Amino acid sequence: MKILVCISNVPDTTTKITFTGDNTQFNTAGVQYIVNPYDEIALSRAIELCEGGKGTVTVINVGESQTEPTIRKALAIGADEAVRINAAPRDAYFTAYQIAEYAKTADFDMILCGRESIDYNGAQVAAMIGEFLGIPSISIIKKLEYDGSTATLEREIEGGKEVISVSGKFVASCSEGTAEPKIPNMRGIMSARTKPLSVADAKEIEQLSSILHFETPPPRGTVKLVPAEETAKLVDLLHNEAKVI
Amino acid sequence: MSVLVYVEQVEGKFKKSVFEAVSYAKAVADQQNTNLTAISIGNVAESELKTLGQYGASRVLNVGSEQLQQFVNQAYASVIAEAAQKEGAAIVVLSNSFSGKGLAPRIAVKLRAGLADGVTSLPKTDNGFTVTRTAFSGKAFATVSLTSAVKVISLSPNAFGVKESPADAIIENFTPDVKESDFSAVVKDIVRATDKVSLPDAEIVVSGGRGLKGPENWGMIEELAALLGAATACSKPVSDADWRPHSEHVGQTGIAISPNLYIAIGISGAIQHLAGVSSSKVIVVINKDPEAPFFKVADYGIVGDAFEVVPKLIEAVKAHKA
Ligand SMILES: Cc1cc2nc3c(=O)[nH]c(=O)nc-3n(C[C@H](O)[C@H](O)[C@H](O)COP(=O)(O)OP(=O)(O)OC[C@H]3O[C@@H](n4cnc5c(N)ncnc54)[C@H](O)[C@@H]3O)c2cc1C
Numbered sequence: 001m002k003i004l005v006c007i008s009n010v011p012d013t014t015t016k017i018t019f020t021g022d023n024t025q026f027n028t029a030g031v032q033y034i035v036n037p038y039d040e041i042a043l044s045r046a047i048e049l050c051e052g053g054k055g056t057v058t059v060i061n062v063g064e065s066q067t068e069p070t071i072r073k074a075l076a077i078g079a080d081e082a083v084r085i086n087a088a089p090r091d092a093y094f095t096a097y098q099i100a101e102y103a104k105t106a107d108f109d110m111i112l113c114g115r116e117s118i119d120y121n122g123a124q125v126a127a128m129i130g131e132f133l134g135i136p137s138i139s140i141i142k143k144l145e146y147d148g149s150t151a152t153l154e155r156e157i158e159g160g161k162e163v164i165s166v167s168g169k170f171v172a173s174c175s176e177g178t179a180e181p182k183i184p185n186m187r188g189i190m191s192a193r194t195k196p197l198s199v200a201d202a203k204e205i206e207q208l209s210s211i212l213h214f215e216t217p218p219p220r221g222t223v224k225l226v227p228a229e230e231t232a233k234l235v236d237l238l239h240n241e242a243k244v245i
Numbered sequence: 246m247s248v249l250v251y252v253e254q255v256e257g258k259f260k261k262s263v264f265e266a267v268s269y270a271k272a273v274a275d276q277q278n279t280n281l282t283a284i285s286i287g288n289v290a291e292s293e294l295k296t297l298g299q300y301g302a303s304r305v306l307n308v309g310s311e312q313l314q315q316f317v318n319q320a321y322a323s324v325i326a327e328a329a330q331k332e333g334a335a336i337v338v339l340s341n342s343f344s345g346k347g348l349a350p351r352i353a354v355k356l357r358a359g360l361a362d363g364v365t366s367l368p369k370t371d372n373g374f375t376v377t378r379t380a381f382s383g384k385a386f387a388t389v390s391l392t393s394a395v396k397v398i399s400l401s402p403n404a405f406g407v408k409e410s411p412a413d414a415i416i417e418n419f420t421p422d423v424k425e426s427d428f429s430a431v432v433k434d435i436v437r438a439t440d441k442v443s444l445p446d447a448e449i450v451v452s453g454g455r456g457l458k459g460p461e462n463w464g465m466i467e468e469l470a471a472l473l474g475a476a477t478a479c480s481k482p483v484s485d486a487d488w489r490p491h492s493e494h495v496g497q498t499g500i501a502i503s504p505n506l507y508i509a510i511g512i513s514g515a516i517q518h519l520a521g522v523s524s525s526k527v528i529v530v531i532n533k534d535p536e537a538p539f540f541k542v543a544d545y546g547i548v549g550d551a552f553e554v555v556p557k558l559i560e561a562v563k564a565h566k567a
Binding site: 011013014017019026037038092093096118119120121122123124125126127128130131132134135136137138139140142152155156157158159160161162163164165166167168170175176177206207208209210211212213214215216217220221223224225226227228229231232234235236237238239242244245 | 255260316318319322342343344346347348349350351353354355357358359360361362363375377379380381382383384385386387388389390391392393426429430431432433434435436437438441442443444445446448449473484491492494497498499501505506516517520523524526527528529530540541542543544545546547548549550553554557558560561562564565
C-alpha cells in the first residue's frame with residue numbers, strides 16, 4: 001500500500017496575524033511554522049494504516065526551501081519519504097495541480113489531506129486533486145478504515161454523518177476523529193534527518209485567482225457586563241438592543 | 246450569461262442556508278444584469294422547488310434522475326458543471342456547507358474557474374471581480390480577485406442573510422449525461438439527528454467549555470439551546486475528553502462558525518478558540534473569572550458561576566418567551 005499525504009506549512013496557532021506591504025502580504029516576521037494540524041491528523045492515520053510493514057507513506061509539500069523544517073517534522077512523525085515541489089503555493093488550484101501531477105508518476109492507493117489549512121482555510125485542495133485525477137474525493141472525513149482494497153470512510157454532514165465505501169483510488173480530507181495526532185519521538189527525530197527528501201520543479205498552470213489584500217476584523221467595543229443575578233436584563237438586551245433573540 | 250445557484254436538498258427539503266445562497270445569488274445576478282437559475286438534484290416536490298422563486302430564482306432546473314437520488318460528490322459536481330456550461334453561467338454560487346465544500350473545488354476545476362470559498366460579501370466589480378472571504382481561521386479577511394471567465398463562489402453561512410425578492414420560478418427538468426465512473430464512491434449509510442439544530446449554519450449557538458466540569462452538566466446547556474432554537478458547541482478540550490462529540494468542537498482546529506449570537510459558558514477564550522468564533526455577530530460570555538480573555542472580545546458578559554447563572558438565564562428566557 002502506498003499513501004501520499006499532503007502537508008502544508010502554516011503559522012503556529014498562537015500567531016498574531018498581521019500584514020505588511022499595505023496589507024497585501026502576511027507578516028512572516030517572527031512567525032513559527034508548523035505542520036498544518038489537520039494534515040498532522042491525515043499523516044497520523046496514514047502511518048497507522050501502514051504500520052507493521054503494510055505500506056509506505058510519502059509526504060508532499062508545495063513550497064520553497066524554507067518549508068523543509070516542517071517537512072522534516074512530518075518525517076519525524078513517521079512518514080517514510082518526502083517530496084517538495086519547489087514553488088510558492090499561489091492558490092489551491094496551483095497547489096492541487098502540482099500534487100496531482102506528482103501523484104500521476106507513482107501508484108498511490110490513496111491521497112490524504114487535512115480538511116483545510118489553518119492559514120488560507122481553502123478546504124479546496126483535496127477535491128481539486130480528485131478532479132484533476134478523475135478519482136473520488138471525500139471531504140471532511142472523521143473516520144477511515146482500509147482493508148487493502150476497499151476503504152470505508154465517515155464524512156461529516158450537517159447534524160450527522162455519512163458512511164461511504166470506495167474501491168480503488170481516492171482522495172480524502174481528514175478532520176478530527178480520523179486519528180490522534182502522533183508526536184515525534186527521539187528516534188523519529190533522529191531518523192528524519194536521513195530519510196529521503198527529494199525536490200521537483202513545479203509545472204506551469206494558469207492562475208485563476210489571487211489575493212489582493214487582507215484586513216483584520218474591526219475591534220469589538222468593550223464588553224457590557226450584566227450582574228449575575230440580572231439574567232432577565234441580559235435577555236432584554238439581547239432582544240431589544242442586539243436584536244438577536 | 247447567467248448566474249447558477251446549486252440548491253442542496255436534505256430529505257427533499259431546502260434549509261435556510263439554501264435560501265440564503267439563493268438570495269445572495271439573486272443579488273449577484275442583479276449586479277450582472279442577468280437572471281438567476283437554480284439547480285436542484287434529487288427528489289424534491291414541485292411545491293418545494295417553487296419556494297426558491299421567493300428569493301429570486303426565475304428558473305429551477307430539476308434533476309430527478311433515479312441514479313442521483315443520493316448525494317455522490319463526483320457525480321453531483323459533474324451535473325452542476327454540465328448545467329453551468331449549458332446555461333452559459335458566468336458565476337456559480339453554492340453554500341459553503343459540508344457538501345458544498347466537496348463540490349465547489351471539483352466544479353471549479355471542471356470549468357477552469359477561479360474559486361472563492363467562505364465568501365462573506367457581494368462581489369465588487371469596480372476593479373475586476375473581487376470578493377471578501379475569511380482567512381486565518383477568522384483572524385483576518387482576504388480580498389480575492391477572480392480572473393477567470395467563469396467564477397465559483399461558495400458562500401459562508403449567515404454572511405448575507407435571507408432576502409425575499411419574489412419571482413415566479415419556472416421548473417424545468419434537466420437530464421444530465423451521467424458517467425458510470427462518477428459513481429465509484431458509494432454512500433452506505435446516512436445517520437442524521439434531525440431533532441438537533443445543525444451547528445455550521447445555526448443562527449444561535451450555545452457553547453460549553455471545561456468550566457462545566459463534566460459531561461453530566463450539559464443538561465442545562467442543551468435546555469438553554471433548545472429554548473433558543475440554538476445549536477450546541479464546545480471547546481476543544483471538551484471534545485478531546487469525549488464529554489461531547491468532535492462534531493461540536495469549534496475553533497481554529499474545529500468548525501468555524503459565524504452565528505448571530507454565540508453564548509460561551511465556562512470557556513476561557515484561548516486564541517485558537519476565538520479564531521473559529523470571532524466572526525459571530527454578538528458574543529455573550531459567562532465565566533466566573535473576570536480576567537478570562539474571552540471578555541475582551543465579548544459584547545455582553547456575566548461574571549459568575551455557570552451553575553448558578555445558566556439556570557437563572559433559562560428562567561429568564563422562559564419568562565421572555567411567555
Ligand atoms: C494547535 C492547537 C489548536 C487548538 N485548537 C482549538 C480549537 O479549535 N478550539 C478550542 O476551543 N481550543 C483549541 N485549542 C485549545 C486552546 O488553546 C484552549 O486550551 C482551549 O480552548 C481551552 O478550552 P476551555 O476554554 O474550555 O478550557 P479552559 O481554558 O480550562 O477554560 C475554562 C474556563 O472556564 C471557567 N470556569 C471554570 N469554572 C467555571 C464555572 N463554574 N462557571 C463559569 N466559568 C467557569 C474558567 O474561569 C476558565 O476561563 C487548540 C490548542 C492548540 C495548541
